[in-house]
Amino acid sequence: MIKEIELVLLPAEASDAKSIHNKAATSLRIPSAKISELRILKRSIDARGKQVVYRVKAQVFVDETPAPEIFSINYPNVADKKPVLIVGAGPAGLFAALRCIELGLKPIVLERGKDVKQRRRDLAAINKEGVINPESNYCFGEGGAGTYSDGKLYTRSNKRGDIQYVLKTLVAHGATPDILIDARPHIGTNKLPQIIVSIRDNILNAGGEVIFDCKVTDFIIKGGEIRGVKTSSGETFSSEKVILATGHSARDIYYLLQKQKILLEAKPFALGVRIEHPQEIIDKAQYHCEIRDPYLPPSSYSFVEQVENRGVFSFCMCPGGIIAPCATDYNEIVVNGWSPSKRNNPFANSGTVVQVNLEDIKGYQNPFSLLEFQAETERKAYAAGGGKLVAPAQRLVDFVEGRLSTDLPKNSYLPGTKSSDLKEVLPSFVYSRLKQALPVFGKKMKGYYTNEAILVGVESRTSSPVRIPRDRETLQHPQLKGLFPCAEGAGYAGGIVSAAIDGMNCAEAVLTSI
Incomplete structure (x- = not known):
């Protein structure tokens, strides 16, 4: 029974x-x-x-013995099968590759960055020296932005595909089975690299290919159909099927498509700051205690408030986490957050952002208007920090009351923070709405509205500000047969699980198109 x-x-x-x-x-x-x-x-x-x-x-x-639970997948060999080019080795690209193998197609994954092991050196240079490598950083490299952004797996993408299949695939590659049962599953930045390597090994063992330091610099197009890509090494990869899974920060890809007169669209995104509190403040408020029960994990929160007919909301909350420098080019500041599997750092951080729409941009004329607006804000943040990825920052109450902070609290952002007036960095409509929303958040959670908290700018890569359109049924670009715009970089997903699902959906669409 x-x-x-x-x-x-x-x-x-x-x-x-x-x-x-x-x-x-x-x-x-x-x-x-x-x-x-x-x-x-x-x-x-x-x-x-x-x-x-x-x-x-x-x-x-x-009184019944159940069948054992088996978390393993036996992939067929596809070395001699039809090749599919997959540009980008983030969650969308990797899951597209695995699904291609299951469908009897040979994936060839082209990744502009380095493998997870080599990538660590570039991350160390970012954190310790404030030196950015535009091709290998927190966003670019094996596993994509998800590898070092802690592996939050919570999603509402139930209608897009099989969430449990994604989670079971991660378990088969080394993730803890807890992700199958927790309401807000999470892997941890310290454990994700091994899982990514296991996925890569399975792709290679099945006859697929994964090529690093392989930046796509042009698309080969003939008669309205894609024929392959060219890379920075001068090499050409040929295929009539290309899954474009480059992530939300590969701005050069959008410009390559524009150069080929391929249709693009501006897409709303969200922009703001990352707010960090001592974790004990969040635990006290959420668990109604002075000291957190040792059997409870560090607590989290989620806020949303309408301010002047615009949503202000917390995003990517990281209990026991660290604020990370996630710029992908010189002279810009971009922050994000991550947590180790135990979430045992002394701080809790969350992106707190405001929706940015087309009407916010004066003289909107082209698909890059929101992207350029995003980039301009990131450059302002860099200038305010003074270089070497030092980020502009302000105490929370000081921000709301319009005071420059005389000093800043200890925080987790390793390149360092500089006391700044964030009003001079953020767009005015973002600044004014944050200023109104934060005291409201303080009324919702005791202890939130405090000068022990720090605002670090800017949180700007919440999603892509450009959409690469695709047909709803075939998932191909309406102008370019054989190109399958995929996941976050194309404007169709947000987060590891939804990106993975979109990658698998694109792989299935490739098979249907053959």
């Missing part, structure tokens, strides 16, 4: 398999010995009451 039950557990109970087992037996009113196995299906934290609890959905096997 198999039963599905829901349990309410104290944090200590939720961490102990025997306690869960006994609670399940009590719930079913059966002796504990009759339970042959218990599998947790879903797990979430409920902090609405004074006592924080876990809510657990479990599958209980009573």
Whole structure:
């Protein structure tokens, strides 16, 4: 007999398999010995009451031995099959490659950056020396921006594809099975590189190819159909099917498409700052305690507020996290956040951003107007910081009250911060709305509105400010047969899971088109 039950557990109970087992037996009113196995299906934290609890959905096997759960995939060999070029080795590109293999197609993945091991040296130079490599950084390289942006896997993309399939594929490549059950699954920056390497190994073992330091510099087009790409090394790769999965920061790709007179569109995005608090402030507020229960993870938050008919919202919240320098070119500041798997750093940070629409840009004339607006703000942030990726920053209350901070609190941004008036960096409509929203957020969560918190600018790469259009049915560009614009870089996904799903959908569309 198999039963599905829901349990309410104290944090200590939720961490102990025997306690869960006994609670399940009590719930079913059966002796504990009759339970042959218990599998947790879903797990979430409920902090609405004074006592924080876990809510657990479990599958209980009573007097029955279940079949073992197997998380492994046997990929066929596709070395001699039809080649598909995949530009970009982020989550969209890698999952497109895996799906191509499953469908009997040979993926050839071209990545402008380095593999995860070599990439670490360039990240160290960014953090310690403030030196940026435009081809290898937090956004470019094996695994894409997700590799070093901690692997948050929460998504609402249920209608786009099979979320569980993506999660199970990650588990098959080394991720913890906890991501299959947690309400907000998360891998951790320290664990993601090994998973990415495992995916690459499976692609290579199946006869696919993954080529690093291979920047696409032009598209080969004949008669309205794509025929391949040219790279910075002078090499040409030929294929009638190209999945373009370059991510939201590969601005040069948009200009290459424009050069070939390929249709592009401006797309709204969001822009603001990254706000960091001491983690204990967030824990006290969310868990209603002075000291966080050791059986509870560092707490998070999520805010959204309408200010002057425009959304202001928190984005990519990182409990126990670090603010990272994510510029992809010289003379710009871009910040993001990440957390290790244990989320055990002393700070909590979150992007806090305002929607940017076409009507915000005076004299809107071309598909690059929002991209250029984004880039201009990033250059202002760089100038305000004074160079070497030092970021402009301000204490939270000082920002709202219009004061330059006399000093800045200790924070996690390694290249360093400089006290600045963020009013001079942010667009006026973004600044004014943030200024109004932050005290409201403080009313929603005790302790949030404090000068112990720091605003670091700018959080600007929330999504692509350019869309590469595609047909809804075929997923091909309406002007260019054989080109499949994919995921974040094309404006069709946001986050690891949704990008992975879009990559798989594009691979399936490739097969349909053959």
